[in-house]
Amino acid sequence: MADDAIRCDACPVLCYIKPGRTGACDRYANADGQLVRLDPHVVLERAVSRGDTLVPFLEKSRDWDGALLSGEETFVTAIGAGTTYPDYKPAPFIISSEVAGVDMVTVVTEGIFSYCGVKLKIDTDRHLGAECSTVRAQGEAVGHVTTNEYGSQMLSLGGVRHLTGGSRHEGTATCDALLNLCNRQAVELKIDDGATVIVQADKAPIVDGVQEERMRVGCGSATIGMFAKQWFGKVDEVVVVDDHITGVLSEHQAGKLLGVPESGIALKGRRSTPGRYFRVAEPGTSWGGTNIDDPLSILGPFDGKIARHGLRLLMVSTTGEHHAYFELDESLHPVEKELPAALRESVERIRENCEPALCTVLFMGGAGGSLRAGVTENPVKLTHSVRDALTRVTCGGAPVYVWPGGGITIMADVSRMPENAFGYVPTPALVAPIEFTLKLSDYATLGGYMDHVRPLSSITSINRDEESHRRLTARPDNPWPMASEKSGK
Amino acid sequence: MNHRASNRAQIRMLPDGRRLHMHDGPIDVIVEAFGAASEVEVAYRAAADRFVGILDELCGELEFLRRPACEDGDLPSGAIARRMVAAVRPYASQIFITPMAAVAGAVAEEILEVMTSAAKLSRAYVNDGGDIALHLAPGEKFVVGMVERPDRASLFGTTTIKSGDPIRGIATSGWRGRSFSLGIADAVTVLADNAAMADAAATVVANAVDLPGHSRVERVRACDLAPDSDLGERLVTQSVEKLTKGEIREALEVGIRVAESLCGSGPVRAAALNLQGETRIVVPVETRIAPSPSAATRVGSPVHA
Numbered sequence: 001m002a003d004d005a006i007r008c009d010a011c012p013v014l015c016y017i018k019p020g021r022t023g024a025c026d027r028y029a030n031a032d033g034q035l036v037r038l039d040p041h042v043v044l045e046r047a048v049s050r051g052d053t054l055v056p057f058l059e060k061s062r063d064w065d066g067a068l069l070s071g072e073e074t075f076v077t078a079i080g081a082g083t084t085y086p087d088y089k090p091a092p093f094i095i096s097s098e099v100a101g102v103d104m105v106t107v108v109t110e111g112i113f114s115y116c117g118v119k120l121k122i123d124t125d126r127h128l129g130a131e132c133s134t135v136r137a138q139g140e141a142v143g144h145v146t147t148n149e150y151g152s153q154m155l156s157l158g159g160v161r162h163l164t165g166g167s168r169h170e171g172t173a174t175c176d177a178l179l180n181l182c183n184r185q186a187v188e189l190k191i192d193d194g195a196t197v198i199v200q201a202d203k204a205p206i207v208d209g210v211q212e213e214r215m216r217v218g219c220g221s222a223t224i225g226m227f228a229k230q231w232f233g234k235v236d237e238v239v240v241v242d243d244h245i246t247g248v249l250s251e252h253q254a255g256k257l258l259g260v261p262e263s264g265i266a267l268k269g270r271r272s273t274p275g276r277y278f279r280v281a282e283p284g285t286s287w288g289g290t291n292i293d294d295p296l297s298i299l300g301p302f303d304g305k306i307a308r309h310g311l312r313l314l315m316v317s318t319t320g321e322h323h324a325y326f327e328l329d330e331s332l333h334p335v336e337k338e339l340p341a342a343l344r345e346s347v348e349r350i351r352e353n354c355e356p357a358l359c360t361v362l363f364m365g366g367a368g369g370s371l372r373a374g375v376t377e378n379p380v381k382l383t384h385s386v387r388d389a390l391t392r393v394t395c396g397g398a399p400v401y402v403w404p405g406g407g408i409t410i411m412a413d414v415s416r417m418p419e420n421a422f423g424y425v426p427t428p429a430l431v432a433p434i435e436f437t438l439k440l441s442d443y444a445t446l447g448g449y450m451d452h453v454r455p456l457s458s459i460t461s462i463n464r465d466e467e468s469h470r471r472l473t474a475r476p477d478n479p480w481p482m483a484s485e486k487s488g489k
Numbered sequence: 490m491n492h493r494a495s496n497r498a499q500i501r502m503l504p505d506g507r508r509l510h511m512h513d514g515p516i517d518v519i520v521e522a523f524g525a526a527s528e529v530e531v532a533y534r535a536a537a538d539r540f541v542g543i544l545d546e547l548c549g550e551l552e553f554l555r556r557p558a559c560e561d562g563d564l565p566s567g568a569i570a571r572r573m574v575a576a577v578r579p580y581a582s583q584i585f586i587t588p589m590a591a592v593a594g595a596v597a598e599e600i601l602e603v604m605t606s607a608a609k610l611s612r613a614y615v616n617d618g619g620d621i622a623l624h625l626a627p628g629e630k631f632v633v634g635m636v637e638r639p640d641r642a643s644l645f646g647t648t649t650i651k652s653g654d655p656i657r658g659i660a661t662s663g664w665r666g667r668s669f670s671l672g673i674a675d676a677v678t679v680l681a682d683n684a685a686m687a688d689a690a691a692t693v694v695a696n697a698v699d700l701p702g703h704s705r706v707e708r709v710r711a712c713d714l715a716p717d718s719d720l721g722e723r724l725v726t727q728s729v730e731k732l733t734k735g736e737i738r739e740a741l742e743v744g745i746r747v748a749e750s751l752c753g754s755g756p757v758r759a760a761a762l763n764l765q766g767e768t769r770i771v772v773p774v775e776t777r778i779a780p781s782p783s784a785a786t787r788v789g790s791p792v793h794a
Binding site: 005010011012013014015016017018021023024025026 | 549
């Protein structure tokens with residue numbers, strides 16, 4: 001057969017398929033001379049999420065025993081659905097399935113997101129860099145440092161300016177970093193005048209080569225408040241070192257209430273209120289997020305009128321990770337000693353109360369008009385439908401937060417999505433799955449492509465071919481995309 | 490050979506727990522049977538057993554089935570292939586038609602027959618991609634909804650098929666459908682005595698709704714799209730731009746004449762022709778197609794025509 005037609009041997013029909021065409025089944029196609037499945041699809045099954053046993057798909061029809069296999073429910077994600085770029089066609093998969101007697105439609109597409117990025121939350125008290133500092137990957141600017149949140153540092157990466165507004169290499173490096181982060185791979189980020197941090201979704205950050213373990217339980221002052229009673233009587237003075245607010249037991253309200261006597265200690269930094277000090281040192285990646293390795297460097301000489309020989313001093317970081325125990329010698333110099341067993345317990349307790357430090361990666365993107373046009377002939381109606389909570393938006397079956405205001409701008413936790421859910425196009429832009437689920441009747445009302453609606457069974461029936469789609473069990477912590485509650489708001 | 494087919498075919502219940510879905514290559518069938526649970530189970534098992542061999546059986550005679558039908562001559566050996574040939578033969582002397590015009594209806598009919606032979610069912614339907622075979626025990630009926638255009642979910646009418654009516658097959662054809670069409674009808678739905686005959690008749694009527702050579706109709710040689718199409722170098726409709734009222738009427742008239750001749754003479758009982766929002770219904774006196782009370786109302790029995 002001339003002109004690049006290929007013969008499909010998937011079934012005995014043995015179609016000759018021209019480039020760009022499908023065979024009689026509409027499932028196999030000729031893509032530039034290659035026979036491809038059109039639907040390498042990720043299909044979530046709900047069974048396990050409801051505590052049922054998974055009903056295996058029939059490998060052979062002869063194994064079918066005639067029993068009704070009604071135990072499973074299936075949701076087709078957009079992962080691998082393919083896109084309609086440049087989006088003038090209906091979305092590649094518009095799937096109907098009956099949910100509680102209401103015909104539901106899921107419009108499944110892989111959106112190409114030029115306007116997208118990730119919001120990173122890095123659980124660490126260490127100083128990663130000043131606000132607004134540039135974050136680099138492969139030497140290229142890919143984002144910036146934003147706010148310091150409780151126990152965490154936030155970074156914002158990507159966005160259209162880095163993706164397409166800068167140099168070619170900047171765009172490629174940005175796309176690469178976003179893709180890897182969204183697919184839950186590790187990425188090394190270097191912050192200008194700050195730390196180098198290795199970030200991976202759901203894993204502890206590695207800051208300047210040191211793996212972070214714990215989030216602080218509170219600031220230095222709060223830690224004093226929480227543990228004062230446990231220290232009382234076992235030690236004369238405690239300093240909880242923290243880049244934000246360093247706490248001092250004897251001066252702190254909690255110590256006063258217990259009747260802890262003055263110790264004659266002198267803290268460097270700026271006193272805020274009694275027992276609470278700002279800026280005892282510079283921010284850094286050592287003790288309590290400061291730059292100090294020697295805790296004594298934040299202390300001035302003890303007051304000879306108050307301090308006494310033998311005074312017991314515990315210095316500890318907000319995570320319990322760093323600690324040192326001192327006793328004052330005759331000349332009132334602190335001399336490091338082994339931590340007494342009675343205090344070890346409190347240090348352990350601080351550490352215990354600090355949750356594992358993780359990196360979390362939220363994908364953020366905006367569904368542009370053309371992507372929406374793949375869902376409906378009148379794109380703004382989809383926006384309204386999402387606003388009115390008639391349409392549920394999911395990313396690879398994971399719940400999303402839809403930003404209030406115009407457009408459809410979403411955020412989704414990549415850890416709740418199936419693995420390798422993201423792809424890219426050389427634009428550069430990220431390809432992310434996005435699904436819109438709504439009632440069939442609502443879909444018709446908003447100008448949906450009713451002639452492209454196909455039954456769920458047409459997707460799931462071909463599952464035997466493992467290459468064609470991945471069947472995954474839905475995560476129990478994700479709401480079922482087709483559940484009857486209107487939305488996650 | 491069967492080993493391969495049984496590995497390839499997919500057979501399962503749909504999530505509603507009522508309908509059986511079977512898929513193999515280009516064949517995609519949805520079955521629903523009504524009756525005692527044990528009878529339904531037996532029927533579904535019979536349907537599944539029959540289904541696994543169908544694609545291989547048809548492909549074994551594919552070359553023959555893709556050739557134009559003739560009024561007499563050799564018959565194929567497979568049961569489904571014979572149904573196909575029987576359904577298209579009445580047209581063979583007048584127009585180009587191959588047995589493939591009735592393949593979906595013939596498959597539906599065959600599966601329905603093994604189900605009703607194996608079990609006692611009050612009602613059943615086998616829907617092969619829109620071509621539907623029906624079973625009705627005495628006193629039973631199906632309410633069938635018809636969609637004007639598949640991209641607009643409104644019923645333009647419903648019809649009730651009772652056990653006393655001769656109708657046991659429904660088929661729809663048009664250029665918007667999965668198969669190639671020589672005509673420009675959006676959809677032609679035919680009610681006939683069996684599904685294979687409905688399928689063939691719907692194809693014939695849909696091909697007849699046409700404006701040959703019209704500039705607003707984009708046509709491509711079938712072989713340029715699918716080299717092994719049974720339609721060869723015939724021009725198949727790819728898109729139809731907006732037509733004037735007069736043009737719509739003119740195209741429909743040709744189809745109506747063909748539909749009327751089929752209704753008068755043969756096993757065709759009714760036809761509904763749709764082109765760009767215009768609907769014409771060809772009904773012999775004894776069949777009733779009621780206008781839908783509300784366009785948005787869903788019919789009780791979801792037979793997807």
